[in-house]
Amino acid sequence: MIMNLNLKEITNRMQKFKSVKGFKDILPEDQFYWDFVRNKFISIVKSYGFERIDLPILENSGLFVKSVGSGTDMVDKEMFSFETLGKKKVSLRPEGTAGTVRSYIEHGMLNRRKPVKLFYLGPMFRYDRPQAGRYRQFHQFGLEIFGESSPVIDAQLIFLCKQLFSEIGIETDIHINSIGCQDCRKEYIGQLKNYLKKNRKNLCPDCQSRYLKNTLRVLDCKEKGCQEIVSEAPQIIDYLCDDCNKHFVKVLEYLGDAETAYQLNPLIVRGLDYYNRTVFEIFPKGNEKRQSALGAGGRYDDLVRNLGGSQEEETPAIGVALGMKRIINILKKKEDSGIITSRTSDIFVAQLGERARKKVFSLFERLRRLGFDVAEDISKTSLKQQLEEANNLKVKFALIIGQKEILDKTILIRDMESGSQEIIPEDKVEKVLIKRLKSIKKV
């Protein structure tokens, strides 16, 4: 019989079968954190009127090319794409908005009462090089609102994000900007190019190419030289058209009234093509490094039409995506997160001998159906091992059934804290347990 395995030997042997780079298991001991965050988010978001939508992980590659945009790194270099046996080009979704919009159009949701508020959660995939807070499969919680252009919606969504985090004990900084509509952005990019042209020689090599391909991204370059140049650059806010400007001012106004602290950050431009007007990013308080962003979002008023939705009717929209793992990492670091991180129960059912063991089958089920939080370790034979497990589960009472109890039709009830025991008739178990658990909870 194999007593103990050498894990190294095993992993060497199974080298080829180890988990794929950047793809992680979520182990049982971490599930408490995931459940905690998911449950909180879902319940809050539901009370804000969002409905859940579950979308396929695989979409036609074209969907992302058209929405996120060719020319973005996400689409050009980071998608897990392949051909199906039917020669269709498909990709693992690198983000959630595109699929949600696709579904919105495909199922005629434009006929629903507006605004249509949806939330999703699930894995996304990007072929990035893994590092702190970044994985190739990562989990997002996303919110999308369709059919409402009012700036109050922008403000509400941002406000809601702030609430989500504060409810799980994380304080955040919101960075916000407006990148205008297509028209004013075009105007601005022209101006920016003009300005950068003068300093073009001093830009880093990356920015040289950004200048041509994706001028806006020069704004959030990390190079000192570029930052200096950028600090003097024209800001998009000064080039917003009337409508965009009004919209943005209103958003800030609503946020101000809701006492949601925010920071104007003219350097936020977002890397995806579909954004317009309001864009924002959420950071843990005091930590504004790019890779620690907990979430980001913005308006995408033209995306529905661009993906083939109603051409006559406007479908303005806005959304946000939150990175689950980064959130959980923060919670795990916090000593006092208020999350119970191990399995617990109220009652443990222990047995000694074959007849008692058979009895426990039905007793356990009887108590469980009555709503008790009950546990067992039915494969064990020694009482010692069973009480040990009862202790690990921090149960209040252990029920012990052995030969004697079977014959007498009784049950031994042990108070795990005090160690005192009492023999009670089997048919009174429920009553006694209810009474005792109640009295404990009162105290």
Added chain:
RNA sequence: GUGCCUAUGGUGUAAUGGUUAACACAGCGGUUUGUGGUACCGCUAAUGAGGGUUCAAUUCCCUCUAGGCACCCCA
């Protein structure tokens, strides 16, 4: 894709160019088999892979692999 760093039981750490690689936690078992938490005892279990230098390598060097970090980009 570019640069840098790391690799010792399941986990966290220690030590060494030379006898049996140490410690803690976890796991398993025991302290007379119908009693957990505390205590005591015992057991299991490691130098990522390959090559080189050397009488001798876990230690020094190279390659590979894996992991991490920063950049890029992003949640």
